[in-house]
Amino acid sequence: MNEFEAGRPVVLRGGTVLPMDGRRVLTRTDVLVTGDRIAAVGPELEAPEGAAEIDATGGIVMPGMIDTHRHMWQTVMRGYGADWTLTQYFVWYYLEHGKLFRPEDVHAGNTLAAIEALDAGVTTVVDWSHGLRTPDHADAAADALQAVPGRYVLAYGNIQQPPAEWTAAPEFRDFVRRRVTGDDLLGFQIAFDVTGDPSFPERPAFEVARELGATVTTHAGVWGATSDDGIRLMYDHGFMTPGTVYVHAASLSADSYHRIAATGGSISVSTESEQSAGQGYPPTWAIRAHGIPVSLSMDTSVWWSGDLFSAMRTTLGADRSREHLEAHAKGETVTHCALRADQVVDWATRGGARAIGRDDLGTIEPGKKADLVLIKNDASPVSFPLLNPFGHVAFQAQRGDVHTVLVNGRVVKHEHRLLGIDLAAVRAQADSTIEYLRGEMGEEAWERGMNPDIPSAKVLDNPYTYTDYRSDATHRL
Numbered sequence: 282m283n284e285f286e287a288g289r290p291v292v293l294r295g296g297t298v299l300p301m302d303g304r305r306v307l308t309r310t311d312v313l314v315t316g317d318r319i320a321a322v323g324p325e326l327e328a329p330e331g332a333a334e335i336d337a338t339g340g341i342v343m344p345g346m347i348d349t350h351r352h353m354w355q356t357v358m359r360g361y362g363a364d365w366t367l368t369q370y371f372v373w374y375y376l377e378h379g380k381l382f383r384p385e386d387v388h389a390g391n392t393l394a395a396i397e398a399l400d401a402g403v404t405t406v407v408d409w410s411h412g413l414r415t416p417d418h419a420d421a422a423a424d425a426l427q428a429v430p431g432r433y434v435l436a437y438g439n440i441q442q443p444p445a446e447w448t449a450a451p452e453f454r455d456f457v458r459r460r461v462t463g464d465d466l467l468g469f470q471i472a473f474d475v476t477g478d479p480s481f482p483e484r485p486a487f488e489v490a491r492e493l494g495a496t497v498t499t500h501a502g503v504w505g506a507t508s509d510d511g512i513r514l515m516y517d518h519g520f521m522t523p524g525t526v527y528v529h530a531a532s533l534s535a536d537s538y539h540r541i542a543a544t545g546g547s548i549s550v551s552t553e554s555e556q557s558a559g560q561g562y563p564p565t566w567a568i569r570a571h572g573i574p575v576s577l578s579m580d581t582s583v584w585w586s587g588d589l590f591s592a593m594r595t596t597l598g599a600d601r602s603r604e605h606l607e608a609h610a611k612g613e614t615v616t617h618c619a620l621r622a623d624q625v626v627d628w629a630t631r632g633g634a635r636a637i638g639r640d641d642l643g644t645i646e647p648g649k650k651a652d653l654v655l656i657k658n659d660a661s662p663v664s665f666p667l668l669n670p671f672g673h674v675a676f677q678a679q680r681g682d683v684h685t686v687l688v689n690g691r692v693v694k695h696e697h698r699l700l701g702i703d704l705a706a707v708r709a710q711a712d713s714t715i716e717y718l719r720g721e722m723g724e725e726a727w728e729r730g731m732n733p734d735i736p737s738a739k740v741l742d743n744p745y746t747y748t749d750y751r752s753d754a755t756h757r758l
């Protein structure tokens with residue numbers, strides 16, 4: 282029990298509020314939360330009797346951030362793959378050691394990732410959960426997400442089997458029946474990739490998704506793995522539908538972007554990931570011209586940070602960097618930035634809400650769900666002057682500045698501390714998974730995995746072993 286017991290109204294007083302309806306900034310503004318909703322936004326609001334008061338002066342109140350693609354089970358190996366390429370990731374998880382994960386290991390990763398997200402003000406995460414090789418793994422993933430008071434979408438996947446196989450399994454149907462119950466805090470998607478094999482072996486999986494009314498999320502435009510061929514097959518067979526989320530979309534042609542734009546899908550950009558793993562150049566500079574909706578994601582903590590401040594910062598930097606580079610190649614100078622700070626804040630909030638079909642999230646206005654973040658750190662010399670709040674969020678703020686977080690009207694972090702979270706228990710669970718993995722792999726393989734050498738022989742660079750298909754688009758000789 283804490284001072285914010287369930288049902289007690291909360292008012293955040295006197296903050297700089299970013300409602301996320303364009304570049305509007307509301308200074309010295311209150312936000313009143315009753316139940317699971319935002320009840321009012323305005324100066325000096327009258328709060329109901331007994332409301333908890335949170336002093337937001339000197340801080341920024343923004344919608345909770347939304348990550349549309351995170352492999353949460355991998356958070357338990359945080360930082361292990363810091364020096365990996367995408368190929369090394371594929372080999373480790375898809376081909377060699379990913380199968381070692383037991384249900385309790387998926388649970389450990391998901392729990393840690395879910396808590397980490399809340400701590401950083403990421404109130405909704407799409408768990409791109411592609412380690413679900415048995416229904417027990419899937420139950421463990423869902424159990425973990427439901428035990429942490431954040432908002433999650435379980436995007437069900439299984440890299441150990443062709444999508445047509447695992448989506449056809451009765452156990453998968455049974456899981457959907459049991460666990461996809463319309464819980465407002467646990468949504469559902471289906472997660473698999475499209476290889477581009479002309480026989481389109483992924484077709485039955487799309488049909489299952491259609492039958493279940495589930496959104497498909499897919500890694501598209503990933504150099505060496507997925508390409509324009511997959512997009513064309515999805516398009517030709519009528520599976521590019523509004524709501525489809527294309528992750529990365531970093532090495533696609535204008536033709537594919539046209540198809541995505543025309544069919545109402547959105548792109549989840551993972552700039553930190555694209556910059557170092559090799560899917561392709563972070564694509565916002567290209568897709569802005571096509572009017573495709575953008576959301577942000579961080580992909581996996583096996584390399585990268587789990588906070589969207591980094592995602593905003595790197596995305597803004599990568600986009601501007603590309604514009605400068607292209608201009609310089611033509612002997613020209615960029616005199617005005619096309620991509621503004623408020624735009625990446627929009628992608629991290631409203632963009633994510635749109636991508637997952639939740640128009641009740643991502644903005645601050647009466648009637649919307651109360652998923653809120655207060656960025657405020659009175660002890661930090663970076664907290665003032667607060668002249669340009671969007672610039673502050675995109676370039677200055679960090680997870681340590683996340684003072685208060687609400688999800689569904691419930692205060693889950695206050696005064697920089699998570700409420701009701703037993704971090705020691707989570708740490709023990711993570712430790713036990715790491716101990717198990719090290720034991721199974723052996724110390725030498727474990728060390729070698731974390732410290733990749735530079736091989737002399739060609740190594741396998743495509744993770745999809747259920748088809749022999751290879752495309753010129755990604756495997757030019």
Ligand SMILES: [Zn+2]
Nearest residue numbers: 350409500580
């Ligand atoms: Zn991914």
